[in-house]
Amino acid sequence: MSQDASHEIQGALAPYRIIDLTAEIGALTTMVLAGLGADVIRVEPPGGHPSRRRGPMLRDDDGSSLYWAQMNAGKRSITLDLDDAGDREHLRTLSETADFLFESDAPGVMTSRGLGYGNLHERAPQLIYVSLTPFGQDGPKAHWAASDLIGHVSGGLSSLVGDPDRAPLRPSVEQAYNITALNAASAAMIALHARHLTSLGQHVDVSMQAAMANTLGNARLYWEMDQILTKRAGGARAFADRATRIIYPCADGYVAFVRVPASMPRLHRWMTAVGAEPRFDAEYWASVSIAGDRLPSDDEIEALESEIEHFFIARGAQELYESGQSFSVMICPVNTMRDIVDSPQLAARAFFCEIEDPALGRLTVPGAPLQMSATPWQTRPAPTRGQDQDEILDELAQIRKEPDHAE
């Protein structure tokens, strides 16, 4: 546990201001950029951003959202009613002071409010305008109704996730949103470097479907090459028309272990060393290539997996992790969230930090997702609704007073 003391040193993106108008799909984008030091202004509707009421809650009241605290860490907050002409004008003036604007309305909605890329570009030519949508700004599905689940299935990943005898699955944490959010942050950084060349902002169009379609591993290539359709195979690696088991039960949960050839002699040494008396032929299994021509029979695989399962089931996940890794076996626990909080590795790296949240009090929060030596990650709390209203509106009033300000 570390006290965060990085505030004296600025983050890498400290000079930049970001306007965040996104729904949940973009929350992680601006959270990451805030962590890198940018001044992120969360623009909330008058009742507060809907995700302030999203669980899990810290306490029994619905004003203690841990989702909000996590996904909006390091941002400032202003309340603006985009249905109100005066507030829309505030947003236009604010856009003159900003480097990025992120929005996630359906294509055309922002333009109908006079806040589209074309509307703002004239007054704020420096503004990098990033739109996150399910399918992109144009095309046959651009106006399809969507959600995280729809984004997930539309890119094809669900066909590789889940048990074969049941429906395709999505992870129970919103991955389509979060993968899209990270793509949007990458794209925004590229557009920032482009601005150094052109001195102009531009419109960045990020598609959730495309972001998810880029997670298919080698499966789409197998289809294109030989019309081999890779399918979900339960707790296994989906690989062309065969799968390799990954998930095994152990004494107190599950572990992940992939039967790659190089691991097999190490597994054999490990089992021998702990007195488990392996029966499988390490040399044979080391020569079996997953992608190659020598394929073991189903019976051989079943016998091997049952032997491995027998070995794992007698031991705990963390014990298998420490012990197996000491023999260079690629094994790891199927961690629960609580296991991660208890991780000795994360503790040694002081990953979790304590912060003072203005609404929730003292909180333990995940810290830096990457450690940058010159511009450290900034771990800061999420804002209360409209907490920076006066400061930001005063700044906008000053701008309007400037003689060369174009109304």
Place this chain on the structure above:
Amino acid sequence: MTDRNTPGARVFDGVRIADFAWVGVGPNASMQMAFHGAEAIRVESSQRPDTFRSGGPRPTDDRSLDGSAYFAKFNRGKRSVAINLAHPRGPEVAARLIAVSDIVTESFAPGFMQRIGLGYDAVRQIKPNIIMCSMSMEGQTGPHAKFRGFGLTLQATTGITGVTGWPDRPPVGTGVAYTDWVATHVALIGILAALDHRRRSGQGQYIDLSQFEASTLVLDAGLIDAANTGRTARPLGNRDTRFAPHGVYPCADDPSGSDRWVAIAITTDAQWRALAQTMNRADWLSSATLRKTTGRLSAQDELDAEISAWTSQRTVDAVEQLLQAVGVPAHRAASVRDAHEDPQLAHRQHWWPSDHPTIGAMSYESPAWRLSDTPPPRPRRAPLLGEDAAYVYRELCGYSESEFQQLIIEGVVE
């Protein structure tokens, strides 16, 4: 939007990356920069080749290290040299390349770069404003720093596997090297932020990226919840704590063995009414309980059964059309083939064709973003192993022809 077939803009023109990383994350990150104009040079080895070079798919009979479409997927737009870093002169050659580079990326086991004299402290002696990014599984420090893994197993360490599955069965994970797609972007964002910082300050820096830590970003409130309340999120199948009905349902094409499913996600009360109307369920429309999400959440078993019965009598095309026409979020659970043939992705020209002398013509993904004013040109094909030796050693590193030949004879350059 600018026509994407125009020559395009090379945003990172003049930025050079010495990419010592291998397999998924590092090469994927440097490829995104290469797409936008950076000169990314894969520093490889024929003794210890990138495992993707020997992996599949291999579209032609070429069994060499140049025949893998999977390697090509991660390395388009780049150059390649092969150095034997275990040779006493290997690090010296690598240092010459680093001296003319802006960014060094690596994903060796922690300690390796230091052992060959190319740790960050040494690298910044060679090039003071270098940006160096190490991207190992669990970071450069800590008791698990040298633990082995890859995306398929790391997703279990990072908690993704544990929240993916049915509540009544073991967790399954995603079936792909999922954390690769997360850590790639965290690395890319960090490197590009560091590069921007260097423009202003002249200062380089070192980035210690733990793929484990980076990948926890996508857990939403999972960790903050566990850390402050002791709760731990569990897999919910396709259900959602906030929305109902919310699932993936079988379609009439399914009995043919075509494995057809449609996802339906009711996220508002208006969508619920539209669904009920489309399904001709007057009883649902008139039910005060079902009008609100809380009521629908408690009736999920029944609703899912009824929706399954309805979708099972229709093709996936019909369900998509019926529901999207009334604004209900619905989409087929796309197979890999569906993604390949998807009309929306085709509209975005998402799959970029690339011809290659040993792999042949294949298409590969493009970025999920479209830039209105600086769209990238189509990238050069992936490099053959060591293909750019002459350019890199002679032109960039400044070796004379006889020095270059000597490096080859000595086996430093492979």
